[in-house]
Amino acid sequence: MRSPAVSCCGKSGPVSAEILDLRAPEQVRTEADLIRVVETGRGDSAYTETFLALLDERHGVYRGVGTPVVTRMRAALLLALAHRALPTAALPFVLEELETAHDAWLTAVAAHVLRKHPEPLASFAQPLLSATLYIRHRDDVVRLANYGGHGPGGETTTAMAEVMRTIAWLGRCGVACLSSLEDLLAQNPGPATAAMAATAIKAIREDDQAPSAECCGGGEALRVFFCGAAQDISSLRFQDHSGAELSFADAFHGRPSIVVFFYTRCDNPAKCPLTMYKFGRLQRLLQDSGIGDAIGTAAITYDPEYDRAGRLFQYAHSWGVNPSPLNRVLRTVGEFSALREYFELGVNFGASGIVNRHQLEAYVLDKQGHIAHVVARRRWDEAELVRLATSLLGPLSLSGPHLDSPTAGTRVN
Amino acid sequence: MSTKEYRQKIAQSVAKATRSRSTAAQIDVKPLRRIITTKKAAAKTRADALGRLMRAEGPDVVPETALQRLADPKESPVVRLAALRLLQHKQIFSSVAAEWRPAYLDALRTALDEPKLRSAALEILSGLKDRKTQALLLEGIRQPRRALVPADQALRLLSSDIHADVLEAARSLANDQQSRKNKPVFLQALRILASDPASVGRLEEVLANDSHSIDARRLAATALNHLSPESLNLRTARSATSTKAGPKRNDALAKHIETLQSVRR
Numbered sequence: 205m206r207s208p209a210v211s212c213c214g215k216s217g218p219v220s221a222e223i224l225d226l227r228a229p230e231q232v233r234t235e236a237d238l239i240r241v242v243e244t245g246r247g248d249s250a251y252t253e254t255f256l257a258l259l260d261e262r263h264g265v266y267r268g269v270g271t272p273v274v275t276r277m278r279a280a281l282l283l284a285l286a287h288r289a290l291p292t293a294a295l296p297f298v299l300e301e302l303e304t305a306h307d308a309w310l311t312a313v314a315a316h317v318l319r320k321h322p323e324p325l326a327s328f329a330q331p332l333l334s335a336t337l338y339i340r341h342r343d344d345v346v347r348l349a350n351y352g353g354h355g356p357g358g359e360t361t362t363a364m365a366e367v368m369r370t371i372a373w374l375g376r377c378g379v380a381c382l383s384s385l386e387d388l389l390a391q392n393p394g395p396a397t398a399a400m401a402a403t404a405i406k407a408i409r410e411d412d413q414a415p416s417a418e419c420c421g422g423g424e425a426l427r428v429f430f431c432g433a434a435q436d437i438s439s440l441r442f443q444d445h446s447g448a449e450l451s452f453a454d455a456f457h458g459r460p461s462i463v464v465f466f467y468t469r470c471d472n473p474a475k476c477p478l479t480m481y482k483f484g485r486l487q488r489l490l491q492d493s494g495i496g497d498a499i500g501t502a503a504i505t506y507d508p509e510y511d512r513a514g515r516l517f518q519y520a521h522s523w524g525v526n527p528s529p530l531n532r533v534l535r536t537v538g539e540f541s542a543l544r545e546y547f548e549l550g551v552n553f554g555a556s557g558i559v560n561r562h563q564l565e566a567y568v569l570d571k572q573g574h575i576a577h578v579v580a581r582r583r584w585d586e587a588e589l590v591r592l593a594t595s596l597l598g599p600l601s602l603s604g605p606h607l608d609s610p611t612a613g614t615r616v617n
Numbered sequence: 618m619s620t621k622e623y624r625q626k627i628a629q630s631v632a633k634a635t636r637s638r639s640t641a642a643q644i645d646v647k648p649l650r651r652i653i654t655t656k657k658a659a660a661k662t663r664a665d666a667l668g669r670l671m672r673a674e675g676p677d678v679v680p681e682t683a684l685q686r687l688a689d690p691k692e693s694p695v696v697r698l699a700a701l702r703l704l705q706h707k708q709i710f711s712s713v714a715a716e717w718r719p720a721y722l723d724a725l726r727t728a729l730d731e732p733k734l735r736s737a738a739l740e741i742l743s744g745l746k747d748r749k750t751q752a753l754l755l756e757g758i759r760q761p762r763r764a765l766v767p768a769d770q771a772l773r774l775l776s777s778d779i780h781a782d783v784l785e786a787a788r789s790l791a792n793d794q795q796s797r798k799n800k801p802v803f804l805q806a807l808r809i810l811a812s813d814p815a816s817v818g819r820l821e822e823v824l825a826n827d828s829h830s831i832d833a834r835r836l837a838a839t840a841l842n843h844l845s846p847e848s849l850n851l852r853t854a855r856s857a858t859s860t861k862a863g864p865k866r867n868d869a870l871a872k873h874i875e876t877l878q879s880v881r882r
Contacts, residue, residue, distance in 0.1 A: 270782035272748045307748075308719075344747075345719040354749050362719045394679055394716030469779055469812075471746075509814035510844070556784035557815055 229257035232265050235273055239351070242280045247287035252294075255285045259297045261561050266552035274552070274561045276352045279313040283348070286317035295321070296581045302331035303583055304474040304564065308344035308363040309353030311335055315366035316348060319373045329380040332371050334583075336388070338474050339363045340397075368400035375411030382408055437546045438573065441538035442504075445517040445527040455532060456573035460596035461500040462486065462589050463567040465549060467507035467559055468519040475564060477523060478583070479503070484524035486586040487531050499593045501531045504543070506551050506559050508535035550580065568592045637672075644673040653682060653696075664699035671703045676710045679717045683707075688724035694733040701728060701737055722747060729753070735765060743774035750774075751781040758786050769801035776809050784813050791819060804832055811840030821848055825856060831866045835873050842877040849874060 225231050226241050227250065238258065245251025258265060259281050266274050282301070285294045294317075301314035315335060318328060347358035371378050371385070385401045385408075392398070438453040455461075464483055470476030483503050490496040503520065505511040511519075516533040527533050536543050544551065550563030566584040568577040577592045618626075652658055652666040671680055680703070686692050687700040704721055708714050726749060728738040742750040754771040757764030764771065768790065775783040787809035790796040797803050807823065810816040823829050823837035841848045854874045 271780040272752065272782070275748075340715045341718070343715065343719050345723045360723075364715075392677070392712065394713035396679075397713075397716050471778075471780060510812070512845075554780075554782065554785075556782070556788070556813065558779060558784065560780070 242284040246284035261550040268555040286320035290320040299331040302335040305335040305338040306472040311363040312366040315370045324374040324377040372404040372407035378408045442534045445533040447513040461569045480523035660693040660695035746778045772805035807836040
């Protein structure tokens with residue numbers, strides 16, 4: 205990968221003069237530091253943990269930089285992780301980029317590196333299809349060999365081309381893509397896209413390799429136990445969509461709750477707008493299941509200064525949410541940082557204070573407001589959240605939807 | 618116009634479009650392509666031929682010729698500008714627009730180097746939130762000698778994307794005494810600060826300060842109404858309009874604030 209001159213990293217000053225412990229992620233403070241680490245560590249498995257730690261949105265390297273810088277850094281990290289072979293631990297990050305595809309460069313990189321995974325899996329199919337849907341009308345020419353995807357020279361590709369190549373690489377594991385690819389062909393998408401879709405269909409149909417065990421089972425993504433945060437934020441102040449002020453305890457004590465995060469200025473249709481749309485569906489599912497009064501829901505903004513009560517109500521309403529005292533849309537009026545720490549929110553902010561990057565995340569809280577379950581870095585499913593919340597109802601849950609009885613807290617990545 | 622007349626008019630225009638499409642389909646495109654690629658021919662003639670070719674090809678064909686003409690830095694600016702306009706139009710109507718979007722963006726980026734195409738290319742690329750273009754515009758604000766366009770235009774072009782680091786640039790320009798003397802720059806910066814909750818204090822100061830132009834103060838009032846409606850209360854409005862700016866200007870500002878408040882109610 206060709207690196208840029210340090211001056212175009214959006215950071216002033218040269219590469220850190222002091223000696224950097226390249227494998228210590230906490231030492232990476234700037235884009236220039238990150239480029240050095242990536243150049244030194246790519247292809248070296250000793251750096252895998254460092255790269256994964258640097259992909260965490262909360263890392264300090266993302267603080268105070270703009271969205272374009274964040275995008276460049278994350279793409280460089282994904283390319284470095286997959287320099288030889290993509291480790292399984294990196295899959296949640298790669299699949300998240302595909303599922304919420306928004307930037308052609310990052311999508312092209314994610315699709316490209318997925319082919320470096322030791323084997324194709326059926327669970328890759330849906331994120332790849334999602335990428336075709338979201339990136340097709342936002343596509344661009346990218347140069348994978350150049351840092352940031354642009355710059356002179358280097359072989360060109362597009363996000364769509366990389367995604368289609370990866371679908372073809374899935375072979376038989378991509379069988380779930382067939383009908384969508386056929387639909388795409390039927391729409392007469394243009395000669396190049398049609399050729400790529402036809403190649404992918406052929407590759408899936410003609411693959412006679414025996415699939416791996418997970419391949420056709422659509423295996424579950426990583427599931428890691430999560431220990432709830434210890435700090436108490438019961439008194440943290442919020443304002444809801446109606447302008448009423450309340451504390452965390454007022455909002456979340458007394459019944460299990462499902463909490464999602466968003467901000468109204470998010471420009472990625474696969475993130476916050478979709479989250480709010482699904483939040484409305486979640487609300488209706490709870491009501492239809494007859495447990496709308498037993499389980500609370502809340503959507504909390506990452507951008508409390510801008511997202512004032514009126515704006516929250518309008519935004520939620522426009523996506524089909526019916527805000528009410530049990531289904532609140534909230535902003536902190538107290539310290540947002542306390543909330544961020546409590547939920548370990550995967551979000552960071554640019555120098556102007558605007559969100560520069562966030563992950564998809566949904567939480568299920570118990571009756572004391574403690575985090576019981578987390579679904580992060582992938583699109584959450586309304587029924588799954590309801591099932592998890594119902595498990596916290598106690599004896600009442602006998603009448604609620606069936607649950608596969610997770611007894612301990614979980615974090616699903 | 619009655620509904621019946623309106624329907625007849627629509628039917629006539631659809632019939633006309635269908636006729637012209639079928640006529641276009643019968644046109645032999647080879648001579649047109651020959652004219653376009655003959656560099657000895659007058660640029661205007663070649664640009665006209667390009668237009669006729671695009672019409673003949675119809676909306677469902679990837680406009681390879683126009684994309685090539687736009688991307689060619691040695692091509693005449695007249696032909697390139699015609700290609701740019703035709704492609705801009707075709708992006709709306711083409712059923713295969715997604716397929717040639719990457720080539721279109723790449724061609725537009727090459728057009729930034731040609732002064733006669735720059736403005737048109739910047740408008741399109743900024744509207745499409747092109748990161749590379751945004752970086753060039755920001756660079757131009759920071760280093761005016763390397764700027765593609767004046768700072769006020771750069772701010773306007775960047776303002777469509779709040780994630781383009783434009784807030785920081787607007788903040789620093791709104792605070793810089795030298796920039797504040799440049800009215801168009803100051804107004805564009807204020808317009809952008811309407812989405813910056815951290816700038817409420819700055820906007821209040823502009824609203825209350827009668828040394829600023831009436832345009833700037835009206836923008837500040839609008840921005841405050843958007844960001845922090847309670848800041849635009851009766852007291853602020855009264856103090857903002859009781860300055861030495863003169864009765865006519867005070868009246869205009871008072872009326873503006875009144876309108877904002879009544880819309881909010």
